Amino acid sequence: MTSLPLQSFSPPEFLNTLLSNSVSMGAVVMGTLLFVFAFWALYTIVAIYHWLKYSHASAVAFPAIGIHLFISFGLIVYALSGTVII
């Protein structure tokens, strides 16, 4: 068996052709970001509903929701900070 030199991974050629011909990379990234942000929004709404309904009138509820929204928006802004949308 012949030994081959190690090569770094590269995606199959047909995949590159398919992506470049039909869907732009920017659209794929945008779609992925939209899906993640929609999931985040839904999860956050459900969690906030539980906090407000079942938090036993705790003073922790609003700070917890506020911190979550603050950090999440920071991360969302960071994720969108590049010129991803082509």
Add this chain to the structure above:
Amino acid sequence: MKEFELEPGEEVVLLARKHWLLFLSELLPYAIIAVLPFSLPKFLPLFSVSAPYAEFFTYTTPLARAALGVWLLITWTGCWGTFTKYFLNAWVLTSHRIVDIKQRRFFSREVSSLFLSRVQDVTTEVNGVLPSLLNMGDIKVQTAAEDVEFVMHGIPRPEQMRDIILKYVHEHEAPPTPQT
């Protein structure tokens, strides 16, 4: 309290949750996941196969920043969900009963009450070095019916809580009938 209405003369004595260390241990996987993208640039150059990809993990390109942002957003949301679940699980001791609130997951909640007049026995268990040092353990509350048992795992200062429960149990016991 929205889950249960306090009776006239009933008051909340104690509200207990799991020990903070157990909560932190649930956060540990998220901490590892969060650190992963920052540790990759240091590890990838060590191997010739993975070295070409190290540049991606410097997060200078828009795509890499978007990937890192999404990765951290999902991790953070998971952490917050864990905290939400931790906070919504509680034991409430009132002057009349013990209320066990179990939030298994979103939209799955169980609230059960055990009146102190039915309590037969309260047992605490502290097993292991770390629980002994941190004073955390389990409490089992047994009723007259053998199949009814309230168990709360990993709560702080279990002996203190047992004493408080027993104090209120004794207050609810009927006075002994005089012997003739």
